Amino acid sequence: MKVESAKIAIPLLGVLLWVLSIHAGIFSDAGTLYLRLPFHGGPINKNAISSTANKPEVLNILNKITVGDLNDTVNFAENVIRFLKRLENNLLWSNIKVSDGTPSHGMLISFGPDKEALDRGKEALIALRATSQLMNTYCGKLSKASGHTMSSQECSKLLSRFSFHGTPLEGACIALESPCEKGQYQSDYRSINGSCNNLNKGHRGESFTGYSRLLYADYSDGVHELRRSVTKKPLPNARxxxxxxxxxxxxxxxxxxxxxxxxxxxxxxxxxxxATAVAIHTDSPIECCSQEGDNLSPRFMHPLCSPIYVYDDKKYAQEGVSCLSFVRSLPATRADCSFGPADQVNxxxxxxxxxxxxxxxxxxxxxxxxxxxxxxxxxxxxxxxxxxxxxxxxxxxxxxxxxxxxxxxxxxxxxxxxxxxxxxxxxxxxxxxxxxxxxxxxxxxxxxxxxxxxxxxxxxxxxxxxxxxxxxxxxxxxxxxxxxxxxxxxxxxxxxxxxxxxxxxxxxxxxxxxxxxxxxxxxxxxxxxxxxxxxxxxxxxxxxxxxxxxxxxxxxxxxxxxxxxxxxxxxxxxxxxxxxxxxxxxxxxxxxxxxxxxxxxxxxxxxxxxxxxxxxxxxxxxxxxxxxxxxxxxxxxxxxxxxxxxxxxxxxxxxxxxxxxxxxxxxxxxxxxxxxxxxxxxxxxxxxxxxxxxxxxxxxxxxxxxxxxxxxxxxxxxxxxxxxxxxxxxxxxxxxxxxxxxxxxxxxxxxxxxxxxx
The missing domain is CATH 1.10.640.10 (Haem peroxidase domain superfamily, animal type)
Structure with missing residues (x-):
């Protein structure tokens, strides 16, 4: 296939001037994410990206969502996570584990979670499941009110205006929003964990907080499922x-x-x-393939697995490998302490x-x-x-x-x-x-x-x-x-x-x-x-x-x-x-x-x-x-x-x-x-x-x-x-x-x- 040629000059200085114009780069306050983009005159408010959000019919539905409704979704999510305990115990009993010296062990060494990441990650996993439940409950109603079929991402953006305050997840908000003491702000030396550097938000930049985003997260379900092709089919296999x-x-x-x-x-x-995730209830490392690189039976597959399957691969075929074990990253509580798509812990x-x-x-x-x-x-x-x-x-x-x-x-x-x-x-x-x-x-x-x-x-x-x-x-x-x-x-x-x-x-x-x-x-x-x-x-x-x-x-x-x-x-x-x-x-x-x-x-x-x-x-x-x-x-x-x-x-x-x-x-x-x-x-x-x-x-x-x-x-x-x-x-x-x-x-x-x- 012949590809037509086209040329356009992107001046170095133009990109630099845009980068320098960012100043604060990314703000995340009370559910509002601002991005300064080179082709827009000003910041974009994520809650105003679509005019749909301002329709009276849509606002009417959103305004009727109460703290009690949010509590119900969190309780539902906690029950779903609780059901994983049986599966994780079965994996242990069946000896589905990461063995020393294997490639999976090498990956675990590099990206294994610290205790602090685990503690915060479990709350974030509950929040993701609660967000999915919110979407299941309200996206259909919001689509009908908006007059068009709303995408998962659009619905997720609308629902991310709700925070954890008043819900069982409120402790995550306290961890992100509590100010430092005056003496900590005035310390001659920076803290070991990065806290108390920013005078307005003492936990900004702290270890075990989430990465920021230059663009809104792209998940196929608006929350956590891997991105798919614009044709709705799976993306090409990574290998x-x-x-x-x-x-x-x-x-x-x-x-x-x-x-x-x-x-x-x-x-x-x-x-x-x-940080790669581990079993939620046992804290055991997750293995998504056999030690020999074969596929696992579906009953042994943890929900946080996303293995890379190998097809017609000359290198791996010589070694009889058909599966590369990949465990998903631990999520982080979102910077504005809101429901919404997954962010990942740093x-x-x-x-x-x-x-x-x-x-x-x-x-x-x-x-x-x-x-x-x-x-x-x-x-x-x-x-x-x-x-x-x-x-x-x-x-x-x-x-x-x-x-x-x-x-x-x-x-x-x-x-x-x-x-x-x-x-x-x-x-x-x-x-x-x-x-x-x-x-x-x-x-x-x-x-x-x-x-x-x-x-x-x-x-x-x-x-x-x-x-x-x-x-x-x-x-x-x-x-x-x-x-x-x-x-x-x-x-x-x-x-x-x-x-x-x-x-x-x-x-x-x-x-x-x-x-x-x-x-x-x-x-x-x-x-x-x-x-x-x-x-x-x-x-x-x-x-x-x-x-x-x-x-x-x-x-x-x-x-x-x-x-x-x-x-x-x-x-x-x-x-x-x-x-x-x-x-x-x-x-x-x-x-x-x-x-x-x-x-x-x-x-x-x-x-x-x-x-x-x-x-x-x-x-x-x-x-x-x-x-x-x-x-x-x-x-x-x-x-x-x-x-x-x-x-x-x-x-x-x-x-x-x-x-x-x-x-x-x-x-x-x-x-x-x-x-x-x-x-x-x-x-x-x-x-x-x-x-x-x-x-x-x-x-x-x-x-x-x-x-x-x-x-x-x-x-x-x-x-x-x-x-x-x-x-x-x-x-x-x-x-x-x-x-x-x-x-x-x-x-x-x-x-x-x-x-x-x-």
């Missing part, structure tokens, strides 16, 4: 899409190093961590605050501290500091020996692969290095003071590297300068968007190389390793010389390009048990549908791109070959998943992203900075850095962090995300003139806590 479109050839970047991938993943883990804080190092709960933070000199707890090997060791390696890693190396950190994904564990180790060492220096400069400080001051500096360093180096490589200098020109705005909601967390940041796995290389100091390859052998198996990192060799590798080996070329180990061997593994992209596509992400078409329109009536309209941003391939998989252009569309877009100049992903990332990075009262350069926070301290922080580069915290790396290029070149040469790590170092003398205080002048 079929991958096997049809994705290639596993190498396409290395001409400019970027693997450090770009690793920092992107590290940043993702700072800002977002979804177990990380929504701020760039080092939560992957320090944890997102007070409980986790205490487990990671040594409570001695403000330092983090570590383990030792050959007189070198490493991350603390897991108390239960067979649970926290895909290992079968309690004596195997498995690390702990602020994020459970620390052991995903050795390069990620390396990045965590580097920052643990950086924290303890700074804590040592601060304790020498301020001998009168106690452990808590040293820990908090050190954590504050480390977070500032991470923010500086992200906005000063990563963002320039990811989005380009123009975007970087525009975003850095903004300042704190108390009305800005920095909550992580579902599209950013579930689609864009997950797509960065495309940058991975399936064979990370170990390099010697002279930048020659010493050895290559297969990624498939080291998922949740980080012991290699403690072997002599490996930490340095991996570090030099990150700064030398080219990153792959952001496109539809993926490492085979990620597409066919993720969390492999030696026999078969999962497919990271199939799971990301399924997760996007699970999270109610609207189609690529809707997001490209949101970002100011040409509204596409058919596949040919994608030619502005994709190659003809890719558009033709899309037509072979999707029956309608409006069905294309956001992740696939974003990966196929041609990158913008000076950016790794195409225009749609670029827009979503720029929006998030702007709001992450603007909405964080404790962002390092904000003078309006309770205890801002002094001008001299800020000057020191501005010196920091990832190169300096790597130089200071490796074992024996002697040379590093200043811009680590870029390959060594004549314009980016190697310097000696000892040269502070070439790779500036933080001068902590500017943090010295006398015993009255006044900074000593220099």
């Amino acid at each position: 079929t899409i991958v096997s049809s479109l994705i290639k596993t050839d190498n396409k290395p970047s001409k400019k970027a190093t693997l450090a770009l991938l690793q920092w992107s993943q590290f940043l993702e883990h700072d800002l977002c961590r979804s 177990q990380a804080t929504h701020y760039l605050d080092g939560s992957q190092i320090y944890g997102s709960t007070h409980r986790r933070s205490k487990q990671l501290r040594s409570f001695n000199g403000g330092k983090l707890a570590t383990s030792q090997s050959e007189s070198r500091e490493y991350l603390p060791l897991s108390r239960d390696p067979t649970r926290d890693c895909q290992l079968f020996s309690a004596n195997s190396t498995c690390f702990e950190s602020g994020d459970a994904r620390v052991n995903f692969q050795p390069q990620l564990a390396l990045m965590h180790t580097i920052w643990y060492r950086e924290h303890n290095r700074i804590a040592d220096e601060l304790s020498k400069l301020n001998s009168h400080w106690d452990d808590e003071k040293i820990f908090q001051e050190t954590r504050r500096i480390v977070i500032a360093e991470m923010q500086k590297i992200t906005y000063g180096e990563w963002m320039e490589m990811a989005l380009g200098k123009t975007a970087q300068e525009h975003i850095l020109a903004t300042s704190y705005n108390s009305k800005t909601d920095s909550s992580v968007s579902n599209a950013f967390a579930t689609s864009v940041m997950r797509s960065l796995k495309s940058l991975s190389d399936g064979m990370p290389k170990l390099y010697d100091e002279d930048r020659t390859v010493n050895e290559s390793i297969f990624m498939r052998n080291y998922f949740h198996n980080p012991g290699l990192l403690r072997h002599r010389g490996v930490l340095d060799a991996l570090t030099v590798g990150l700064a030398t080996q080219p990153s792959q390009q952001l496109d539809i070329f993926y490492a085979d180990d990620l597409i066919n061997k993720l969390y492999t048990n030696g026999k078969f593994g999962f497919d990271v992209l199939s799971f990301d596509l399924q997760r996007g549908r699970d999270h109610g992400l609207p189609s690529y078409m809707k997001f490209r329109q949101l970002c100011g791109l040409k509204a596409a009536n058919g596949f040919s309209d994608f030619l502005d941003d994709m190659t003809e070959e890719d558009v033709l391939a899309l037509q072979q998989v999707y029956s309608n252009a409006q069905d294309v998943d956001l992740t696939i569309g974003g990966l196929l877009e041609k990158p913008k100049e000076h950016s790794i992203f195409g225009p749609t992903f670029y827009c979503i990332v720029a929006d998030q990075m702007l709001r992450t900075r603007q909405g964080d009262r404790y962002f390092y350069d904000n003078y309006a926070q309770p205890k801002p850095f002094t001008r001299n301290q800020l000057k020191e922080i501005e010196k920091i580069t990832l190169a300096r962090i790597l130089c200071d915290n490796t074992d024996n790396v002697k040379h590093m290029q200043k811009r680590v995300f870029e390959k060594v070149s004549t314009s980016n040469p190697l310097f000696e790590c000892q040269s502070e003139a070439s790779i500036p170092k933080l001068n902590l003398n500017h943090w010295q205080e006398d015993e009255s806590n006044s900074v000593v002048s220099f």
